[in-house]
Each structure stands twice: as structure tokens, then as C-alpha cells.
Amino acid sequence: MLLEEVIEKSYKLFESYTIGQTLDVCKRCCVSDADEARLVNTPLREVSSSVLRAGYFESARAYTDRELWEMKHFLPRVLELVSNFDFPCVSVEEVFLRLELHQPKRWTSEELQLLQDFSVEFFKKCLSYYPYSPDGDDISTYLTMFGVAHFPVRPILDAWTNAENTESTLLFKDFVINEFNYQTSSYFETQNENETFNEIVSNWLNDAAVKSKFSIKIDSILAEHQNLDADVIQESRLVKELLNM
Structure with missing residues (x-):
């Protein structure tokens, strides 16, 4: 299977992992309300690595089931960005x-x-x-x-x-x-x-x-x-x- 085919398959496979308007992220000092809103209101295929980093990857870990659920939601876009050597974390x-x-x-x-x-x-x-x-x-x-x-x-x-x-x-x-x-x-x-x-x-x-x-x-x-x-x-x-x- 080609890399592009794997990525397209991931969008289908993980489409059931939907999210709401708030995320299980640290709002005290890691992620701002504006960064969170920008991420959740951007269509998944259009999310940039910088928006994903600021709204999700900059957060301290919660290690919860919800956090992993949200990670699975973003995963197809993460795979797509990584495939182009565009990484959403430092x-x-x-x-x-x-x-x-x-x-x-x-x-x-x-x-x-x-x-x-x-x-x-x-x-x-x-x-x-x-x-x-x-x-x-x-x-x-x-x-x-x-x-x-x-x-x-x-x-x-x-x-x-x-x-x-x-x-x-x-x-x-x-x-x-x-x-x-x-x-x-x-x-x-x-x-x-x-x-x-x-x-x-x-x-x-x-x-x-x-x-x-x-x-x-x-x-x-x-x-x-x-x-x-x-x-x-x-x-x-x-x-x-x-x-x-």
C-alpha cells in the first residue's frame, strides 16, 4: 500500500473519533482558549502543524481515555503532516x-x-x-x-x-x-x-x-x-x- 493510500485509509478508519468544542488539554498555562478554538473549528484536513501544536501538542499530558480519543481524532492529519516532514511538535x-x-x-x-x-x-x-x-x-x-x-x-x-x-x-x-x-x-x-x-x-x-x-x-x-x-x-x-x- 502506498503512503498516500495509508493516509486516506486513516481518515476513514478514524472518522468516528469526533470531538466537541473543548479538548482535554491544560488550560492553566499550556493552551489558550483562542488556540483551542482555532484548532477545533478548523476542518481536520486543513489543520496546520502550528495550529495543532499550539492547540494540542503544547499541552501537558493528561493520560486519560478522552485524551487518547482526541489523539485518534487528530491522528490522520498528524500522519499526513508527518508524511511531508512537517511535524506538529518541537x-x-x-x-x-x-x-x-x-x-x-x-x-x-x-x-x-x-x-x-x-x-x-x-x-x-x-x-x-x-x-x-x-x-x-x-x-x-x-x-x-x-x-x-x-x-x-x-x-x-x-x-x-x-x-x-x-x-x-x-x-x-x-x-x-x-x-x-x-x-x-x-x-x-x-x-x-x-x-x-x-x-x-x-x-x-x-x-x-x-x-x-x-x-x-x-x-x-x-x-x-x-x-x-x-x-x-x-x-x-x-x-x-x-x-x-
Whole structure:
């Protein structure tokens, strides 16, 4: 399913999550009456990231069923904005934390499947840019975004393993150099408490089949792209050596 199709499906799937004129947000110091009104009175498909941020994401968390209901109402637009690298919160990594996916019983199986489909298709889009995506972030930012929010990470990593474009391989090269310690065979990510996420990424990077695939892809890039920057060539050769250790 294409990314655009996933987003359109989300509007249909979550359309029953309607809201009123007030939201379960902090009105004491986080969200003003004007920002709340601007958000709830704007058609969902027309809500901008700045309006969504000011009227919802700037609020302190309530951790209530109503808060999650409202998050599901806004979710299709959030997915659409994110798909265009337009994030409704200051920190990209935190955009999906309000989904509470560590409590899957609060979601239907169809909803969970759609979120997984979105994560894979969006990540595949991210793999088409090198070295940075249009918003200026690197690939580890998006992986962390999904990991800390408890999305299934392995399908995302599998999509990376199976990607055939040059950009995805060069992104892998950068990821290994910047985020992985082959002396300890561990993923460097320590800014979150999701140890399962870190373990999954480390196991993926240590998987013999994964290392073999990327080693072959690096060989292909070095053979076919003679005009590569000298630093890229040197780093690619280094990563190939690490993969063969």
C-alpha cells in the first residue's frame, strides 16, 4: 500500500473519533482558549502543524481515555503532516508518544495494522533522501521516533534491509558509523528507556543475513559510482570491513 493510500485509509478508519468544542488539554498555562478554538473549528484536513501544536501538542499530558480519543481524532492529519516532514511538535522523536502504543488493548487490530503500514511506508520514503531528509533530520531520528513510541520496529528494519536504492545503503553506512559500536555489538541509542527497541536494532545490525546483504550493496555502490566523494568511499570501505568481522 502506498503512503498516500495509508493516509486516506486513516481518515476513514478514524472518522468516528469526533470531538466537541473543548479538548482535554491544560488550560492553566499550556493552551489558550483562542488556540483551542482555532484548532477545533478548523476542518481536520486543513489543520496546520502550528495550529495543532499550539492547540494540542503544547499541552501537558493528561493520560486519560478522552485524551487518547482526541489523539485518534487528530491522528490522520498528524500522519499526513508527518508524511511531508512537517511535524506538529518541537521534537520529532516525540510526535507519536501520545499514542500510548505500549497499551495495545486501547487500539483495534485494524488501527494497529494501519499504524504499522504507515511506519513502514514513511520510513521507506525517508530512505530515498541522503544524507538528510527535507526537514534536515537524519535516518536515526525517524527510527527513534517509531521506536520510543512502541511501533513494531522489525518491519521497518526489514524494509531497510530490502531497499535497493543507493541512498538507503549510504544511510546505512552513516548509521553504522554514527550509531553502532561493533566492539561491543550494541546500538548506541541511550536517550530512551525502551530497551526492547535497542535490543531489536542491535540484533538486526548483528544479523549475518543483514550484514551480508548490505556488504553486497556497498560493493555494488563502490563499483558503479566512480564519482563518489572520497570520504564516502573511505567510510563505505570501513563499514564493509565491520560487516565482515
